[in-house]
Amino acid sequence: MIEAIQFKLNGEKVSLRVDGESMLLWVLRTDLGLTGPKYGCGQEQCGACTVLVNGEAVLSCQTPVKEVEGKEVLTIEGLAEKGGLHPLQKAFIEHDALQCGFCTPGMILKAHSLLVKTPLPTREQIVRGMEQNLCRCGSYPRVIRAIETASKEMKGGGK
Numbered sequence: 548m549i550e551a552i553q554f555k556l557n558g559e560k561v562s563l564r565v566d567g568e569s570m571l572l573w574v575l576r577t578d579l580g581l582t583g584p585k586y587g588c589g590q591e592q593c594g595a596c597t598v599l600v601n602g603e604a605v606l607s608c609q610t611p612v613k614e615v616e617g618k619e620v621l622t623i624e625g626l627a628e629k630g631g632l633h634p635l636q637k638a639f640i641e642h643d644a645l646q647c648g649f650c651t652p653g654m655i656l657k658a659h660s661l662l663v664k665t666p667l668p669t670r671e672q673i674v675r676g677m678e679q680n681l682c683r684c685g686s687y688p689r690v691i692r693a694i695e696t697a698s699k700e701m702k703g704g705g706k
Contacts, residue, residue, distance in 0.1 A: 554615045557625025567613030571605075572596045574612045575622060583623035583652040587681070594680030597653035598622050604660035623652035626659070634700040635659055635693070644693040646684035654680050658694045667698050 550567045553560065556579065565574055575581045575598070587595030589608050596608040599621040626633045635655045638644070645651040654677070661668060661676040668676065673694050682690065 550613065552612055552616050554617060555619040557621060563612075565612060568611050570608055571598070571610040571612045571615060571620070572607035575607060575620075581622055581624055585649055585652065587650075587653075592679075592681070593650070594653040594657060595650050597656045597680065599656050599660060602660065602663060604657045621656070623655060626655065633659075635662075635697040638693040638697040638700070639690075642689045642693040642696065644686055644689040646682075646686055650680060650682045650684075654682070654690055658690075658697070662694070662698050662701055666701065668694070670695070 548566060548568075549564055551562065551564055552567060553562045555561070556575075561579070563574065563578060565578060572584050572586060575584050576586075584598050584607050585595040586608060587593035591606045591609045594606065596606055597604050598607045599605065600610070600615055601618050626636065632640075633655075635658055639651060639655060644654075657677060657680050661673065665672055665676070670691060673691050677690065677694070
């Protein structure tokens with residue numbers, strides 16, 4: 548059923564008339580033209596579609612858009628700060644924690660959610676926190692190092 552849905556996307560108010568049961572991933576990609584969230588498996592198994600909803604990592608491939616009504620959605624496109632890269636983005640580049648880049652937006656947003664909850668995580672906490680985000684290129688050791696670096700730069704999470 549077509550309904551009016553309003554939410555904040557990357558700091559900007561968005562108003563749409565869409566089927567509320569449409570998955571957030573497709574609304575972001577098709578209706579709003581964003582390319583950061585990716586379709587990987589469509590079954591909440593890979594993390595390529597990860598976005599933040601009110602600061603929490605959410606798999607947008609299985610989240611009906613009506614569930615973000617009145618909430619704040621952040622994609623990789625909105626993570627950069629005042630024209631500069633976010634500490635996580637910088638750390639992923641510094642540590643070559645990306646190869647093909649397909650999983651990177653989801654990895655970075657999942658890591659952001661982790662660091663807000665656990666500002667200085669142990670290596671084990673990082674591994675556990677990231678285990679649902681898959682990388683076919685196998686860059687996991689570099690991803691872990693990048694998250695460790697960003698956690699120190701962010702000094703307390705949020706930023």
